[in-house]
Amino acid sequence: MTTFLGMPALPAFGSGNLFAGESFPTAAHRELGNAQLRANLGHATHTIRDKRQAVVAELPDWEQLRDAGSAIKQAVMARLPELLEEFETNFTARGGVIHWARDAREANEIVAGLVRDTGETEVVKIKSMATQEIGLNEYLEEQGIGAFETDLAELIVQLDHDKPSHILVPAIHKNRTEIRDIFLREMPGADPALTDDPSVLAMAAREHLRRKFLTAKVAVSGANFALADSGTLAVVESEGNGRMCLTLPETLITVMGIEKLLPTWQDLEVFMQLLPRSSTGERMNPYTSLWTGVTEGDGPQNVHLVLLDNGRSAALADEMGRSALHCIRCSACMNVCPVYERTGGHAYGSTYPGPIGAILSPLLTGIEAEENNSLPYASSLCGACYDACPVKINIPDILVHLRSVDVDSKRGKKKVPSQMDVGMKAASWALSSGKRLGLVEKGLPLGRLAAGPDRKITKLPGIAAGWTQSRDIPAPPAQSFRDWWAKEHRNAGGAPGTPGTPEAGPSRTPSPDTKETPQ
Amino acid sequence: MRIALFATCIVDAMYPATAKATVRILERLGHEVVFPSGQACCGQMHVNSGYLKEAVPVIANHVAAFDTADYDVAVAPSGSCVASVKHQHPMVARACGDAALEARATAVGTKTYELSELLVDVLGVTDAGAQLGSYFPHRVTYHPSCHGMRLLRLGDRQSRLLRTVQGIDLAELPEQDQCCGFGGTFSMKNADVSSAMLQDKAANIESTGAELCTGGDASCLMHIGGGLSRQGSSTTTLHLAEILASTMEEPASVIGEVRVSTGKALR
Amino acid sequence: MTAREDILSRIRAALQDSPQAPQIPREYRAASELDTDALIELLVDRLVDYKAQVAVVPEAEVPARIASLLDGARSFVVPEGFDAGWLAGTGDDGGSRRRVDSPAAPLSVAELDGIDAVVTGSAVAVAETGTIILDGSANQGRRAISLVPDHHICVVKAADITGILPEALGRIDGTRPVTMISGPSATSDIELERVEGVHGPRRLDVIIAR
Numbered sequence: 001m002t003t004f005l006g007m008p009a010l011p012a013f014g015s016g017n018l019f020a021g022e023s024f025p026t027a028a029h030r031e032l033g034n035a036q037l038r039a040n041l042g043h044a045t046h047t048i049r050d051k052r053q054a055v056v057a058e059l060p061d062w063e064q065l066r067d068a069g070s071a072i073k074q075a076v077m078a079r080l081p082e083l084l085e086e087f088e089t090n091f092t093a094r095g096g097v098i099h100w101a102r103d104a105r106e107a108n109e110i111v112a113g114l115v116r117d118t119g120e121t122e123v124v125k126i127k128s129m130a131t132q133e134i135g136l137n138e139y140l141e142e143q144g145i146g147a148f149e150t151d152l153a154e155l156i157v158q159l160d161h162d163k164p165s166h167i168l169v170p171a172i173h174k175n176r177t178e179i180r181d182i183f184l185r186e187m188p189g190a191d192p193a194l195t196d197d198p199s200v201l202a203m204a205a206r207e208h209l210r211r212k213f214l215t216a217k218v219a220v221s222g223a224n225f226a227l228a229d230s231g232t233l234a235v236v237e238s239e240g241n242g243r244m245c246l247t248l249p250e251t252l253i254t255v256m257g258i259e260k261l262l263p264t265w266q267d268l269e270v271f272m273q274l275l276p277r278s279s280t281g282e283r284m285n286p287y288t289s290l291w292t293g294v295t296e297g298d299g300p301q302n303v304h305l306v307l308l309d310n311g312r313s314a315a316l317a318d319e320m321g322r323s324a325l326h327c328i329r330c331s332a333c334m335n336v337c338p339v340y341e342r343t344g345g346h347a348y349g350s351t352y353p354g355p356i357g358a359i360l361s362p363l364l365t366g367i368e369a370e371e372n373n374s375l376p377y378a379s380s381l382c383g384a385c386y387d388a389c390p391v392k393i394n395i396p397d398i399l400v401h402l403r404s405v406d407v408d409s410k411r412g413k414k415k416v417p418s419q420m421d422v423g424m425k426a427a428s429w430a431l432s433s434g435k436r437l438g439l440v441e442k443g444l445p446l447g448r449l450a451a452g453p454d455r456k457i458t459k460l461p462g463i464a465a466g467w468t469q470s471r472d473i474p475a476p477p478a479q480s481f482r483d484w485w486a487k488e489h490r491n492a493g494g495a496p497g498t499p500g501t502p503e504a505g506p507s508r509t510p511s512p513d514t515k516e517t518p519q
Numbered sequence: 520m521r522i523a524l525f526a527t528c529i530v531d532a533m534y535p536a537t538a539k540a541t542v543r544i545l546e547r548l549g550h551e552v553v554f555p556s557g558q559a560c561c562g563q564m565h566v567n568s569g570y571l572k573e574a575v576p577v578i579a580n581h582v583a584a585f586d587t588a589d590y591d592v593a594v595a596p597s598g599s600c601v602a603s604v605k606h607q608h609p610m611v612a613r614a615c616g617d618a619a620l621e622a623r624a625t626a627v628g629t630k631t632y633e634l635s636e637l638l639v640d641v642l643g644v645t646d647a648g649a650q651l652g653s654y655f656p657h658r659v660t661y662h663p664s665c666h667g668m669r670l671l672r673l674g675d676r677q678s679r680l681l682r683t684v685q686g687i688d689l690a691e692l693p694e695q696d697q698c699c700g701f702g703g704t705f706s707m708k709n710a711d712v713s714s715a716m717l718q719d720k721a722a723n724i725e726s727t728g729a730e731l732c733t734g735g736d737a738s739c740l741m742h743i744g745g746g747l748s749r750q751g752s753s754t755t756t757l758h759l760a761e762i763l764a765s766t767m768e769e770p771a772s773v774i775g776e777v778r779v780s781t782g783k784a785l786r
Numbered sequence: 787m788t789a790r791e792d793i794l795s796r797i798r799a800a801l802q803d804s805p806q807a808p809q810i811p812r813e814y815r816a817a818s819e820l821d822t823d824a825l826i827e828l829l830v831d832r833l834v835d836y837k838a839q840v841a842v843v844p845e846a847e848v849p850a851r852i853a854s855l856l857d858g859a860r861s862f863v864v865p866e867g868f869d870a871g872w873l874a875g876t877g878d879d880g881g882s883r884r885r886v887d888s889p890a891a892p893l894s895v896a897e898l899d900g901i902d903a904v905v906t907g908s909a910v911a912v913a914e915t916g917t918i919i920l921d922g923s924a925n926q927g928r929r930a931i932s933l934v935p936d937h938h939i940c941v942v943k944a945a946d947i948t949g950i951l952p953e954a955l956g957r958i959d960g961t962r963p964v965t966m967i968s969g970p971s972a973t974s975d976i977e978l979e980r981v982e983g984v985h986g987p988r989r990l991d992v993i994i995a996r
Contacts, residue, residue, distance in 0.1 A: 009787065009792045009793075009795040009796045009799065010796065010799055011796045011797075011799055011800040012796060024709065025708065025709050025710075025711065025712075028709065028711055028712050029711045032711050032712065032715055038715075040977075043977065043978075044977060044978045047977070047978040047979075048974075048978050051978075060815070061813070061814040061815050064811070064813040064814040064815075065814045067811050067813070068810055068811055068812055068813075068814055071808045071809070071810045071811055072810055074805075074807065074808050075807035075808060075810065077801075077805065078801070078805040078806060078807040079807050080797050080801070081794050081797050081798055081801075084794065084797075085794075094961065099789075100788070100789040100790040100792075100793050101789060102789050102792055102793060106789060150985070151975070152973045152975040152976070152984065153975035156975070169974070169975055169978065171975060171976075172978075175977060176976050176977055179976055198973075198976040198977065198979050198981045199981045199982075199983070201976055202973055202976070202981045202983070202984050203983075205984065206983075206984055206985055209985065210985075213985065214895050214896065214899055214934075215895075227960065230960050230961050231961070232960045232961060238971070238972050238973055238974065238984075239971055239972065239973045239975075239984035239985050239986065240933065240971035240984055240985035240986025240987075241984070241985045243929065243933050243965065243985075243986055244933065244985055244986075246929075247929040247930050247933055248895055248930060248933075248934075258793065258797070265955070265960045266952075266955075266956075267810075268955060268960070269951050269952040269955045269956075270814070272951055272955075272966075273814075273951055276915075280974055282968075283832065283914070283915040283916060283968070284912075284915035284916065284917045284966070284968040285968065286836070286967065286968050286969050286970070286971055286972045286986070287965065287966065287967060287968075287971070287986060288964075288965070288966035289929075289963075289964070289965055289966075290960060290963070290964035290965075290966075291963055291964075292960070292961040292962075292963075295922070295962070295963045297889045297892065297928060298922055298928035298929055298930075298963050299928070299929055299930075299963055307793070309793045309796065313793065313796035313797050313799070313800045314800070316797060316800035316801065317799070317800035317801075317802075319803055319805075320614075322805075338697055338698045338700070338716050339709070339712050339716075342712055342715045342716065343712060376569075377704075377705065377708050377709060378709060378712070379702070379705065380665070380698050380700055380701065380702025380705045380706075380713065380716070381567060381665075381702055381703075381705070382665035382669070382698035382702070383665055383666070383668075383669035383670060384665075384669070384696075384698070386669070387669055397610070400566060400567055400569065402569075403567070403568060403569025404569040404570070404571045404614075405569075406569055407568070407569035407570055407571075408569075408571075408572075420568070420704070424564075424565055424568060424570040424573050425573060427564065427565070427573070428565060428570070428573035428574070428576055428577055429576075430559075431528060431559045431560035431562065431577045431580070432559060432560075432576035432577045432579070432580040433557070433559060433580055434555075434556050434557040434558050434559050434580070434584065435557075436559070437528060437531070437532075437559040437560065440532075441531070441532050444532060456745075456748055458749070463707050463708075464707060465707075465710075466706065466707035466708065466709075466710030466713075467706055467707050467710070467745075469710050469714065470710070470713075470714035470717060470718075470746060470749055471706075471714075471717065471742060471745030471746045471748075471749055472745045472748040472749050473741070473745055474533065474741065474744065474745070474748075476532065476533055477532075477533065477534070477535050477536075479535065480531050480532050480535055481526050481530065481531045481532075481535035481538040481539065482526070482531050482554075482556070484535055484539070485554050486556075
């Protein structure tokens with residue numbers, strides 16, 4: 001993006017791993033064909049769904065916590081510039097160093113530069129969505145710096161040269177046997193007698209990473225929260241790999257989106273109740289680490305934070321979509337999503353899959369980037385995500401909003417309108433008047449003709465073919481309700497409530513007949 | 520009470536029996552039903568597909584048809600259409616900067632009820648068998664549609680009514696809160712995913728051994744019924760209103776006017 | 787324009803509609819109403835659920851309890867500020883088994899890796915979530931010592947147990963290096979099945995002193 005000196009900068013879209021390279025239906029078609037994947041996903045999402053429900057039900061004030069969480073995030077968005085400056089002041093005063101990155105490329109360069117300054121060629125990493133979003137590992141690799149993922153699931157994915165498919169459980173698409181095989185194939189020195197028992201596999205990961213933790217000089221992390229009033233950063237984790245990275249190395253580099261702020265220390269009490277229960281379905285995650293700049297004699301003495309925009313300012317500029325930035329990456333929405341459950345995360349292309357990804361990715365990149373305009377349609381709008389969201393992001397409403405942004409972005413640009421465009425326009429005409437709908441309904445008997453003797457329509461052309469690929473349509477009735485009502489009414493001798501006269505007022509019903517006529 | 524029926528476009532055109540059943544239930548309770556003839560559609564298909572501009576005349580038409588003092592409350596046998604009237608109409612009007620339409624849409628939305636909501640909350644129906652004479656001697660399972668469940672928060676209003684129908688054998692549907700995969704144009708744009716969701720819903724329905732699956736939304740039932748039919752299943756779908764309207768003397772007919780049931784098994 | 791100025795200016799441009807920060811509704815629970823016995827019972831229940839081992843003992847019996855837990859340990863580390871009286875039962879003051887970590891003479895990571903166990907105090911605990919919070923005070927020491935040894939023995943005083951998280955965080959200075967611990971290290975990364983013991987201490991013993 002180009003900026004002119006002295007001109008106010010405009011919100012800018014992000015780059016990095018945020019794009020669907022192929023349209024969602026195409027990718028979904030492929031993923032749906034993988035029966036093992038569907039079985040793994042179904043098992044995992046149901047397990048975590050049940051756990052979440054149980055621990056959420058334990059809290060008498062869950063809804064009050066959600067209300068508070070939602071309001072706090074709304075306040076953060078409204079006050080973002082001042083809160084960022086306040087955080088910067090406090091973090092810096094305690095010996096931390098802040099860097100600002102407009103986009104993925106800039107963030108990668110900053111991190112690589114900081115690693116190079118230490119003279120090291122290896123870093124240990126804590127699972128972080130921000131660094132996945134900017135493609136940090138790949139960039140560091142290009143620069144001759146090895147980045148080692150230490151979260152078990154990230155390790156599995158990295159060893160398998162695969163991509164994460166879930167933001168909390170990146171290897172959710174793999175079962176234990178597949179994981180055992182990856183370890184045997186890719187983990188140097190793995191015991192050939194390794195079983196597929198999860199605890200045995202976890203121990204293998206411990207052995208594999210122990211040396212790295214104890215000798216690493218540089219760690220890279222993300223952050224779950226940043227408290228403006230104290231300059232404190234927080235990482236929420238389970239395995240202790242986070243504590244290892246945050247405590248033992250000399251240098252710690254954290255990459256965090258600018259939206260992760262919370263105004264005050266007190267706000268943490270809300271989010272630390274919302275996050276663990278929503279994500280892993282636990283009352284509390286095993287480990288949470290908090291650090292404020294540098295503490296002499298305890299932990300890294302060289303502490304950096306890269307504040308990342310990468311399209312967040314553009315998302316913020318969308319008044320309807322802005323609240324997508326409230327997301328605390330708990331993954332509750334994907335665990336309850338019937339679409340995610342069947343396609344998995346890879347179908348979404350971007351680092352952010354599931355319902356939140358379907359809104360966040362196009363908000364960060366702009367609706368016209370690659371195939372991201374297909375993402376907002378990857379939902380039946382069932383609303384399960386909104387109910388599960390701990391900060392009450394109204395994902396269905398934002399999905400609908402982004403669909404309209406997509407439709408509007410194409411208006412007047414297409415030489416030939418799509419079937420959908422034509423259909424919607426025609427339907428708008430027919431459905432914006434009772435009289436016109438009544439006229440269309442006069443054609444219903446034609447549909448009966450099309451249905452044939454078994455009274456079902458089994459094949460439709462064009463976009464409607466999607467419907468008849470797995471569903472019949474019943475033969476339409478001989479007479480619409482509207483027609484029936486008007487005729488009954490005339491027979492009863494009441495006021496003329498005919499379908500042809502939309503201006504006719506409501507009319508008293510005759511006693512409706514009770515039986516359909518067999519055809 | 521004077522009750523305006525919003526038949527909804529799909530019921531009007533495809534499932535007139537559902538609208539007739541709705542009328543019958545309300546009249547049985549002694550209320551007067553009117554049918555504002557200017558009505559057509561709530562416009563949710565347009566809104567949900569992103570065609571806001573095209574949705575506006577549809578919404579304006581609905582508001583014009585129902586924005587009158589000629590009735591006390593409006594009712595529709597559809598959770599999603601009522602949710603659209605209540606939530607989407609004011610939202611779209613606001614998005615288009617039409618404050619007058621927004622205010623009128625809000626007023627209409629406030630007066631509009633989903634059928635079970637009206638029956639339970641306003642008309643005080645607690646026992647369908649006793650108060651409506653509902654009689655339906657069949658094994659039935661019930662799918663609570665997403666919009667009724669999550670947008671209107673209908674809770675157990677529909678299932679409570681069903682449970683009190685005389686003669687009914689209500690089988691609980693496993694994973695009932697899972698979406699059937701309809702989602703309007705979703706079922707066409709993402710036909711593969713929609714079909715996968717439908718498959719699971721159909722399997723759950725079949726597992727109950729029910730003769731038919733009921734619910735409060737004709738569109739979801741058309742989707743589920745269409746899937747069951749394609750799979751050659753003997754299970755069909757029937758709108759909740761038709762079960763409630765069914766009595767010993769006048770038993771419910773099968774959706775689509777295909778045949779009349781005379782109290783025998785429906786298929 | 788620096789990246790900082792650029793980003794701040796982009797955000798200001800994005801907020802041209804001047805959204806108002808809402809009043810935060812804090813109607814969630816600020817405190818629990820449990821008495822000490824109930825707090826201890828709840829904390830024990832939650833810790834056991836996480837597969838931590840818990841003992842509730844009178845304060846006078848803490849030394850014996852620590853000693854017995856350290857029975858099989860070839861070596862253990864304590865922070866310099868740890869109550870020496872509590873180590874009385876280990877029969878090893880200044881011997882080679884007990885290592886003391888202090889700001890003046892911190893143990894190296896390699897040394898910590900060779901030590902079997904660590905004994906610390908704690909700042910505050912949350913009964914409802916089974917969480918113990920360390921804030922780096924003298925009786926808890928720096929973060930590395932409670933991380934690298936594989937067995938963590940942690941003493942929680944009954945007076946430091948709160949009912950719910952807001953009460954506990956209210957007692958903590960967030961600018962200290964804080965670690966919140968809820969059970970031993972664990973993962974659910976394989977088929978969402980919880981497995982205790984990965985990189986952090988695989989064994990967590992909690993002694994509640996009342």
